[in-house]
Amino acid sequence: MGSQEVSTVDWQGKHVTVAGLGVSGIPAARALHERGAIVTVVNDGDDERARAQAAELEALGITVRLGDGATLPPSTELVVTAPGWQPDKPLFLAAAEAGVDIWGDVELAWRLRGDNGRKAAPWLAVTGTNGKTTTVRMLASILEAAGLRTAAVGNIGVSLLDAVLGEQEYDVLAVELSSYQLHWAPSLRAHSAAVLNLAPDHLDWHGSMEAYAADKGRVYEGNTVACVYNAADPATEELVREADVEEGCRAIGFTLGTPGPSQLGVVDGILVDRAFVANRQKQAQELAEVSDVNPPAPHNIANALAAAALALAFGVEPAAVRDGLRTFRPDAHRIEHVADIGEVAYVDDSKATNTHATEASLAAYDSIVWIAGGLAKGATFDELVTGAAKRLRGVVLMGADRALIREALTRHAPEVPVVDLDRTDTGAMSEAVEHAARLARPGDTVLLAPACASMDMFSNYNKRGEAFADAVRAHAEKSA
Known part of the structure; x- marks a missing residue:
């Protein structure tokens, strides 16, 4: 299916099973029911919240089965799944055996775009x-600065179905896509797309690094204008080489160094374009200053370059890149400066839930007291510690799997002082900040970049970041 084509499906009387209640499942069930499909929702959970959601859907005439997400309902002609459900679930195995297609929420949104009679907005996709989230929000800010009607949607928490079927008309959508979503989106064809980086993650879901990378690479399939890749990450460029794209689609790289032709990069503190200028062999276009990027950490400059590449691929003027980056404000808990106390900066990067994100976070500062730990999700920390050892003033560890980080520190940074808090309660954060403050010297950064998930101590990374900020503010009051 070409990028601008809109799929038409006769939903009337079609038996569709929606797998999972929640952010994607409920809008999918409603949209399909409104189009005449016979919808059955299946859900593993059967708690109070699920029962309340089920009651709302059943009032519309939608069948809901709680506590049984494993069995394929009779007569099912299509399964639409929430992105997190693993591919090896019995429901999906039964569907595959019966020859029943399985779509994710992104696939459904892609098929339904334009269904309301309006022109379907093209998608600029990021994985x-x-x-991902920062880049998509930067991209939306740049598009808005260019005067375009847009929204940041997808895995960012805004339902794609709501975006494509709502009353608001868009010129273009900035779409964040996870590997889960891409796995279930076989016909997605973006205008242009970017893969920012690749590191081991969600391997329990995908089964292997190769399968994970292949699902990420689906974002390039059928691109019409640009496949944006990270010149510092050869695996992303390899995904471009393997992609089946529209004729004329170009590979556009981004780099923190001086860009070559068909690349965006950085020269003397200036973000520059050598991809979309008339004579890219000899010319470069200034886009913005590094100081326009908030915060100007190396990995965030890379995000800005990727966002700029996608925006330029869509035809925005270079001035919009500068204006959009200047007005962009990062989400909470993403390298968020909390306070300066006694010439020590306190920074919350609770969103750094894996080693790859934490590596980027640690690279942004010269001298760090690092607060880390939580649920490791099978990660190893030797490479992370080896790369950061020279920057570490000290380390404070907490959480269920802190021993794995401590052992890596013992092997690769034995001279760095380590405080090991034998606690997994939420109050441990206050003690962690106090220990970090004692280790820090003027000019240092106390950095919460856990390299781990939060659920051993907190309900999510937001709550962990809020606990850190509260602890820092309490420390500031005591220090005043």
């Missing part, structure tokens, strides 16, 4: 192990 990668880290940096």
Whole structure:
């Protein structure tokens, strides 16, 4: 299916099973029911919240089965799944055996775009192990600065179905896509797309690094204008080489160094374009200053370059890149400066839930007291510690799997002082900040970049970041 074509499906009387309640499942069930499909929702959970959601859907005439997400309902002609459900679930195995297609919420949104009679907005898509949300929000800010009607949607928490079927008309959508979503989106064809980086993540879901990378690479399939890749990450360029794209689609690289032809990069503190200028062999276009990027950490400059490449591929003027980056404000808990106390900076990067994100976070500062630990999700920390050892003033560890980080520090940074908090309660954060403050010297950064998930101590990374900020503010009051 070409990038601008809109799929038409006769939904009337079609038996569709929606797998999972929640952010994607409920809008999918409603949209399909409104189009005449006979919808059955299946859900593993059967708690109070699920029962309340089920009651709302059943009032519309939608069948809901709680506590049984494994069995394929009779007569099912299509399964639409929430992105997190693993491919080896019995429901999907039964569907495959019966020859029933399985779509994700992104696939459904792609098929339904333009269904309301309006012109379907093209998608500029972003995926990668880290940096997706920031890049998509930067991209939306640049597009808005160019005067375009747009929204940041997808895995960012805004339902794609709501975006494509709502009343608001868009010129273009900035779409964040996870590997889960791409796995279930076989016909997606973006205008242009970027893979920011690739590092081991979600391997329990995908089964292997190769399968994970292949699902990420689906974002390039059928691109019409640009496939944007990270010149510092050869695996992303390899995905471009393997992609089946529209004739004329170009490979556009981004780099933190001086860009070559068909690349965006950095020269003397200036973000420059050598991809979309008339004579890219000899000319470069200034886009913005590094100081326009908030915060100007190396990995965030890379995010800005990727966002700029996608925006330029869509035809925006270079001035919009500068203006969009200047007005962009990062989400909470992403390298968020909390306070300066006694010439020590306190920075919250609770969103750094894996080693790849934490590596980028640690690279942004010269002298660090690092607060880390939590649920490791099978990660190893030797490479991370080896790369950061020279920057570490000290380390404070907490959480269920802190011993794995401590052992890596013992092997690769034995001279760095380590405080090991034998606690997994939420109050441990206050003690962690106090220990970090004692280790820090003027000019240092106390950095919460856990390299681990939060669920051993907190309900999510947001709550962990809030606990850090509260602890820092409490420390500031005591220090005043």
